[in-house]
Amino acid sequence: MDVSNPRPTETLPQKDLRGRLSEDEVFWRDHYDWLLECGYQLQPRYRPDWKPSWEGTNKLWITCVDGSGPPHYSTMAAERVSDGELLTLKRISKSVFPHEIEIGQYFSTPPISEDPYNHCVPIYDALQVPDDGDIHLLVMPRLRPHDDPRFDTVGEGVEFFRQIFWGLKFMHEHHIAHRDATYMNIMMDARLLYPAGYHPFLRRRNPDMSGPAKHLTRTQQPVTYYLVDFGLSRKYSPEDRPPLEPIIAGGDKSVPEFATVDACDPFPVDVYTFGNLIKMYFLDGDEFTSSRSGFEFMRPLVTDMTQADPSKRPTMDEVVERFEIIMKGLGSWKLRSRVVKSKDSYFMGFFRSIRHWRRRIVFVAKRVPPIPSPK
Structure with a gap:
């Protein structure tokens, strides 16, 4: 998948921006296909060909399933394609937080991960973004x-x-x-x-x-x-x-x-x-x-x-x-x-x-x- 040329944010009149992707959300749209290849599917809102479901209807964008994004740009809801498990993806910069992946995976590896006193969030996967060697995505359960x-x-x-x-x-x-x-x-x-x-x-x-x-x-x-x-x-x-x-x-x-x-x-x-x-x-x-x-x-x-x-x-x-x-x-x-x-x-x-x-x-x-x- 080619993610070297991200799609520009759509230019719309201000009144039409409600419910549209924010600049921070564009990252997730531009990596939708790559994540799908990795086995993780994002919400329909982030499909490259997404068309808002409220367009042409009397519905308010805020009442639609695809009308809102995450409360923080660094996390994203996803679903594992193989079994449908609901997940959260967390975007991190390894240069800013150099120990996060190592420590998260340490507590997520047997036998430590199987200890009943371990209450560190499980890290299922750590993906390096193909167009930026510094950005990684941690795959965790949805909490x-x-x-x-x-x-x-x-x-x-x-x-x-x-x-x-x-x-x-x-x-x-x-x-x-x-x-x-x-x-x-x-x-x-x-x-x-x-x-x-x-x-x-x-x-x-x-x-x-x-x-x-x-x-x-x-x-x-x-x-x-x-x-x-x-x-x-x-x-x-x-x-x-x-x-x-x-x-x-x-x-x-x-x-x-x-x-x-x-x-x-x-x-x-x-x-x-x-x-x-x-x-x-x-x-x-x-x-x-x-x-x-x-x-x-x-x-x-x-x-x-x-x-x-x-x-x-x-x-x-x-x-x-x-x-x-x-x-x-x-x-x-x-x-x-x-x-x-x-x-x-x-x-x-x-x-x-x-x-x-x-x-x-x-x-x-x-x-x-x-x-x-x-x-």
Whole structure:
């Protein structure tokens, strides 16, 4: 396939650009045929001969399956031709992120990939773009943000903490620091949570855009969480521990040592960033973010994980050990209680509570575990 001369972006009056390909999306259109040869099919929107389905109709582009692109240009929804598995392709520059492929493939290779404590996103393939030796595409399972849909019970939140605690501990045991274990870089495999699927770009709509995507709760269908994005991650030899790494701020800019030194040990940074995620999104919230009720039992551990002095933070081994003790002290009633966001309206909270109690009675009768761990 010849991709040396990409097609120019169509020149249209501004009023007609709604729903059209953005400049960033043109990359995916220009590599559609090559990816198909590799065994991966993109959405119809990126076919070279694509014609918008709403043209000549009374439909609005935003209501059509092919009317929207991905929320970020570096990722793209795809389907594996051989078996129809839904995938995500991630575009990376190897010169900018030289370790991402190596670390991703390290955790995706047996026997490490088969360890139940490994919560690093599986990398199925790494493709070098034929017309640019610096650009690679990583092939991964299709995932959703870890908190979309919202957590229904405290037990569901506890399982989320457990999996990521173990996942970071597993990375550290292999002498790898994630260095950006923040909100955007923790995802979940929600395929079984959405039996009828969901639109790849507008996640709250069903695949054909005819209505909202219906989902189960995590208690009904347990999910697996994954740490993603190893662009800032580094692997060290055991004799190099503790390492001293130049500061590269990820998604969480509040790490205390970032403001006081030029280099630091990245392993306590991982402890801080995930502890701060729990603090921000489950315990405290802020003017933009809701806290979630029912998780005050995490306060002492999170306080230690987010201490300003990194030498006083627990290691991930110690975090997991303390968390196991915390879990043992939580009763079924507590674990089955409903998670309420601080910014929820009274009206919506009332109806959510009714639905929650209906599910709760069924779960108790059927002896469904209050901490929904995947098999």
